[in-house]
Amino acid sequence: MFISSEPRILTAGDAIVEALIANGIDAVYGLPGAQLYPLFDALARRADRIRTYSARHEQTCGYMAFGHARSTGRPGVFAVVPGPGVLNAGAALVTALATSTPVLCLTGQVPSAFLGRGRGHLHEIPDQLATLRGLTKWAARIERVEDAPAILDEAFVRMLSGRPGPVAVEIAWDTLGQSAPIRALGPATLPAPLAPSADAVEAAARLLVAAERPMIFLGTGARHAGDAVRELAELLDAPVTAFRGGRGIVPESHPLGISAVAAHALWPETDALIGIGTRLELPYMRWTGMMRLIDRPVAPPHLVRIDVDPEEMTRLVAHAPILADAETGTRALVAAVRRLAADRPARDGGARRAVIAAAKTQARARIEGVQPQLGFLDAIRRALPDDGFLVPELCQVGFTSYIGFDVRRPRTYVSEGYQGTLGAGFPTALGVKAAHPDAPVISVTGDGGFLFGVGDLATAVQEGLALVVVVFDNGAYGNVRRDQKTAFDGRVLGSTLTNPDFPALARAFGVDARTAITAADLERELVSALAARRPTVIHVPIEPDSEVSAWPFIHPR
Structure with a gap:
């Protein structure tokens, strides 16, 4: 944001744009309309810091922000008009929610006097904020110009803390163009990565040290933990696979990187499964026919999960859950496994890797x-x-x-x-x-x-x-x-x-x-x-x- 501790007179549109800049945003994907004119004017005047990409459909605006975020790991931001604009972009919001992708939707609202009155003002839909809350991690309305910096910073905290995901901020048509003294807040302060419980790590490590044929499944939540995941895989001689979001963390060119087809071939003999930042869609949904709900898997395999989202741990209950950031949790698990394994006979890693290599070759031949x-x-x-x-x-x-x-x-x-x-x-x-x-x-x-x-x-x-x-x-x-x-x-x-x-x-x-x-x-x-x-x-x-x-x-x- 601007470099000054003294407040400046800004419109709400200017305050929103300055908050975006303060939080490192350099691109907005948007389609202008009446309720957002002051925001787009503010973007035009700050084109030196933020490039605005203009699409031909609101759904494209949302998906461009999604593609930006999904491929960079940094927030993607889009701006569309309320009502039909938000609904057109809704598919992108739920896709971001499904894939734990940080996307910020900025939208307008009817004039503040018309909120909740059902008068049929331009683009009005019943309780748009409630609709947005059903499609995102968090959504809020800027009621006063002075609140814009704090609400934008809160949006970034909600979007990026714990399990990332989409958020939305709406503002009434008249409020967006109003001015007030605005004090710079700077970028949002994010909490430190969630560290695991020592007891949880110890319990998981004991299961893995006792296992003979473990496997690792990766999801989007493990993308920043590649080095730690590879260290764990090599320590356990465990094949590593992913379905969509976790692919490439351990590529198939690595001796332990395998496709989903090879993973399915090795699944019947797997005695421990480590899911890191993943819903485990393949083994507990797709491989079981998609119609049978499994929320408490029966061993074997014993299920170890590392996930930052406490709600996720209740959706699929692991035998050894580790509530933690993927990298922090995986590094702790590596240390515990290494310590516990020091007193046990060494694994026959060569034989295990030969089985994995054969599964990879056979899977490729099949497909x-x-x-x-x-x-x-x-x-x-x-x-x-x-x-x-x-x-x-x-x-x-x-x-x-x-x-x-x-x-x-x-x-x-x-x-x-x-x-x-x-x-x-x-x-x-x-x-x-x-x-x-x-x-x-x-x-x-x-x-x-x-x-x-x-x-x-x-x-x-x-x-x-x-x-x-x-x-x-x-x-x-x-x-x-x-x-x-x-x-x-x-x-x-x-x-x-x-x-x-x-x-x-x-x-x-x-x-x-x-x-x-x-x-x-x-x-x-x-x-x-x-x-x-x-x-x-x-x-x-x-x-x-x-x-x-x-x-x-x-x-x-």
Whole structure:
């Protein structure tokens, strides 16, 4: 914020922008409207410190902020009008909630005299604040201009403390433009990472020292704990896997890094499971059919969990829970295991690692049949540097990427999490590219999902975002069409699509357009497109109903 201990006369819009700057925000994704004019004017006057990216739909604003936050670990901020604007962006908020991603929604409200009166003022919806509280970790209203700095700082504390997640701040139309003396508060002060109980760590360590075939599952909450996780894995000779958010923390190039398919093969013999910053969606939901609730797993395997969220520990009750930040908790566990194991015979790490290596080889051989998707993913991997970003979408190639794409660094695989939001991939990728302008970013989408937000090709051009979008076009919502044909005597309704000429559509927006038929074509076009550093759409036509389903590996029986 401004450097002065003396108050300055500022509008609420100026105070909000200064609080954003004080908290390290350098980008806002927004779509202006009447209730937010003073905020956008304040952003325009502080363009030296904050760049405002303007999208063509509020959902895109939200998902761009989500992509920014998901790929950086730092808060993503978006601003949209109240009512329909907030509702349009609501999918991005619940996606951020699902993936523990720090996103701040700034929105307006009806004039203060109209709050709660139901008069039908512009963009009014019943109790918008209650709606926002149902979609976020925390939401508040700025009632007075003087309160703006404190409420913004509180938003950052709530967003980043404990389990990260989205928050929202609303302000009445008239209040936003009012002025008052504002005193600088500086950046929000965050609490120290939650440290574990020594007794909890000791109990978990005793289980792990006694185990012979432990396994580690990682989620989003472990992304900052990579060194500690690798140390624990190597100490235990434990394979390490993840489904979406935790991928790349221990990459599959590491001897102990394994895919979800290899993990499932090793699951029956696993006698201890360590979940770090994860809901453990695979072993206790997807691998059990998705219809049976398991909230108190029965050993074996014994379940050890490290999680910063106390509520999460009640949703899936571990045999040895450690309530702590992932890095702090994992380092404490490493120290305890090392101490307790010193008095025991050494593990036969070589034999265990041979079993893990065989499982990895066999898993890759099994998924080779998921074609043509795996061939396309291999082409993308060859074209994309290790520090490049892949943003998948709910499409056949996207689903296959859960099990068949080699993620080499944390945060470089930016998925939608359990919300499974069709249409989220392309706008999320725009935000990833905005946050990483010099890094290669590839959006993988299907024909159905891409059309949810295709208008924001204009945003890519307008904002100079050199995103490469690969559109796999099978003329259908492929998964729905397959399920309908399989389960309902071949009857299909609403899943077969009539599509535009995608290359011509891209060119109409001023976007480079290319076509690829084979995996070799795609690799060649990707290398060329990434080098050109221009917004690009690569159209990949796929014969309808020709793709082999990846679902037997995602929901194995």
